[in-house]
Amino acid sequence: MSAPFLLGKVIDTIYTSGTDTEIMTASLTSLCIMLTGVFLCGGAANAARVYLMQTSGQKIVRNLRASVFSSILRQEVAFFDRTRTGELINRLSADTAVVGRSITDNLSDGLRAVAQAVAGVSMMFYVSPSLASFVLLIVPPMAGIAIVYGRYLRSISKNTQDTLAQATQLAEERISNMRTVRAFGKELSEVNKYIQKTDQVFSLAKKEAVIRAGFFGVTGLSGNIMILSVLYKGGLLMASQHMSVGELSSFLMYTFWVGISIAGLSSFYSELMKGFGAGTRLWELLDRKPEFPLNEGLVLPSDQLKGQLEFHDVSFAYPTRKEAPIFQNLSLLVPAGTIMAVVGPSGSGKSTLVSLLLRLYDPDAGFITIDGHDIRDLNPYWLRSQIGTVSQEPVLFSCSIKDNIAYGAEDPDTVTTEDIYRAARVANAYNFIQGFPKGFDTVVGEKGVLLSGGQKQRIAIARALLKNPKILLLDEATSALDAENELLVQEALERLMDGRTVVVIAHRLSTIQSANAVAVLDQQHVAECGQHAELLGNRQGLFRKLMEKQAFLQEEQKQALR
Numbered sequence: 001m002s003a004p005f006l007l008g009k010v011i012d013t014i015y016t017s018g019t020d021t022e023i024m025t026a027s028l029t030s031l032c033i034m035l036t037g038v039f040l041c042g043g044a045a046n047a048a049r050v051y052l053m054q055t056s057g058q059k060i061v062r063n064l065r066a067s068v069f070s071s072i073l074r075q076e077v078a079f080f081d082r083t084r085t086g087e088l089i090n091r092l093s094a095d096t097a098v099v100g101r102s103i104t105d106n107l108s109d110g111l112r113a114v115a116q117a118v119a120g121v122s123m124m125f126y127v128s129p130s131l132a133s134f135v136l137l138i139v140p141p142m143a144g145i146a147i148v149y150g151r152y153l154r155s156i157s158k159n160t161q162d163t164l165a166q167a168t169q170l171a172e173e174r175i176s177n178m179r180t181v182r183a184f185g186k187e188l189s190e191v192n193k194y195i196q197k198t199d200q201v202f203s204l205a206k207k208e209a210v211i212r213a214g215f216f217g218v219t220g221l222s223g224n225i226m227i228l229s230v231l232y233k234g235g236l237l238m239a240s241q242h243m244s245v246g247e248l249s250s251f252l253m254y255t256f257w258v259g260i261s262i263a264g265l266s267s268f269y270s271e272l273m274k275g276f277g278a279g280t281r282l283w284e285l286l287d288r289k290p291e292f293p294l295n296e297g298l299v300l301p302s303d304q305l306k307g308q309l310e311f312h313d314v315s316f317a318y319p320t321r322k323e324a325p326i327f328q329n330l331s332l333l334v335p336a337g338t339i340m341a342v343v344g345p346s347g348s349g350k351s352t353l354v355s356l357l358l359r360l361y362d363p364d365a366g367f368i369t370i371d372g373h374d375i376r377d378l379n380p381y382w383l384r385s386q387i388g389t390v391s392q393e394p395v396l397f398s399c400s401i402k403d404n405i406a407y408g409a410e411d412p413d414t415v416t417t418e419d420i421y422r423a424a425r426v427a428n429a430y431n432f433i434q435g436f437p438k439g440f441d442t443v444v445g446e447k448g449v450l451l452s453g454g455q456k457q458r459i460a461i462a463r464a465l466l467k468n469p470k471i472l473l474l475d476e477a478t479s480a481l482d483a484e485n486e487l488l489v490q491e492a493l494e495r496l497m498d499g500r501t502v503v504v505i506a507h508r509l510s511t512i513q514s515a516n517a518v519a520v521l522d523q524q525h526v527a528e529c530g531q532h533a534e535l536l537g538n539r540q541g542l543f544r545k546l547m548e549k550q551a552f553l554q555e556e557q558k559q560a561l562r
């Protein structure tokens with residue numbers, strides 16, 4: 001900061017020392033030594049600034065990403081029904097990147113520009129207060145222009161990030177459902193839809209470019225006006241002996257300095273406003289409180305849990321479709337240690353029943369109990385740790401089979417390989433896993449696409465076995481497995497169900513026959529409940545009709561295969 005001042009002194013020394021070369025050389029040497037020291041300190045400070053700002057900025061981004069991800073995972077399931085995956089992915093990657101950029105390199109350069117501008121202006125006042133006051137008349141109109149520009153840029157940035165999120169959503173959905181896109185031959189039309197979205201992003205970027213160009217043009221022009229006014233007014237002051245040539249040179253250098261800082265500041269300001277625009281949704285996400293807590297409430301001694309489940313006059317509609325109730329005054333008792341098969345027409349709410357038991361949603365009226373405790377009073381973490389699930393289409397993560405099975409355990413890090421092998425054996429999965437060249441270390445592809453339906457189910461059964469839950473919620477696969485797989489899965493399921501309270505969405509006759517009771521869902525409540533033989537005996541009953549229809553369909557399928 002003192003460099004222009006010292007350079008001014010150098011010029012004045014040269015100018016005033018006349019022909020006395022000895023004095024001039026001595027003064028010049030000492031001033032140049034001082035200047036070298038100043039430059040060295042400046043260089044070191046600059047390097048330290050860049051390093052510190054980079055590392056602390058990246059740390060902020062890392063923490064921001066972790067907080068956003070943790071905030072997303074804390075939200076209730078209904079939040080994910082309303083919010084698209086692609087949008088959340090975009091918030092996590094693109095928005096945090098924009099905010100990150102605005103607070104890392106940009107903040108570092110911005111702070112330097114602020115420091116330089118403040119110091120430069122102070123030095124301008126120090127060298128010549130009257131010239132400084134004259135030159136800085138340009139600041140108030142510039143500040144007004146900057147405020148309007150900042151607001152506009154902020155709103156454009158928010159729109160850009162929102163449109164980008166829609167484009168990401170479209171791409172994410174199509175890529176993850178590539179087989180359907182291919183089967184319908186929709187590649188070209190999907191590309192066109194994506195291009196439409198990116199075109200919207202492009203037109204917003206063009207708007208941003210126009211206002212940015214205007215703003216940078218104005219700041220450049222004002223810098224040149226400042227220099228021109230220094231030359232004009234400073235020239236006059238020099239002519240009237242109120243300023244030396246060295247002072248005018250210093251002042252001019254400070255003016256350049258301040259001009260460059262203002263250019264830096266406008267770029268800093270632009271990036272900061274973009275960061276604020278992109279950050280708006282991030283702050284909303286970070287501030288959002290989930291509708292129900294994840295880890296608060298009553299924890300019962302797990303060894304005393306019997307596992308009796310009961311629905312008491314439960315009414316429920318999905319938060320996104322409040323106008324279409326799924327259950328009205330539904331009551332159902334599943335005694336501890338028994339198997340309840342749930343059947344009913346498609347859309348009657350069988351999966352919804354399971355979701356309510358897992359407390360993914362809360363009933364609108366009525367309540368659900370486990371051993372007489374309202375599940376809303378129980379700690380949701382604890383509740384879910386007592387429940388095992390195997391769904392129709394089990395989801396496996398893209399990691400090793402070993403890690404996928406260990407995922408069932410409360411603390412996967414403490415699970416031994418022997419525990420995993422044991423669970424795999426009981427689930428009839430050990431032999432086929434060991435048949436792979438890498439055995440249990442085989443990495444299954446995204447969503448486990450390398451495995452057949454039956455294999456995935458057996459891994460999911462091993463995962464549930466490792467959890468060793470008191471309560472089991474099963475959704476039997478509707479898609480037919482080959483005879484051998486069917487037998488192996490059935491056997492594994494029977495072992496898994498042994499000694500637990502089971503609610504099974506049943507699709508196989510054998511499961512329905514072996515269940516202790518069958519609940520038939522229809523018209524938003526339990527239409528019939530009883531043992532298989534008893535329900536079948538009621539000729540007018542819904543269960544009988546369902547079974548007849550199923551038998552009819554099976555017969556039709558067999559004929560079609562012949």
Ligand SMILES: Nc1ncnc2c1ncn2[C@@H]1O[C@H](COP(=O)(O)OP(=O)(O)OP(=O)(O)O)[C@@H](O)[C@H]1O
Binds near residue numbers: 320345350
């Ligand atoms: N997350 C959701 N948001 C809004 N509505 C939903 C949601 N999930 C399911 N539904 C609706 O709730 C109703 C019951 O669905 P559910 O999946 O529980 O039926 P189901 O008996 O299991 O059907 P299926 O036998 O065809 O699997 C359906 O009309 C469905 O469209």
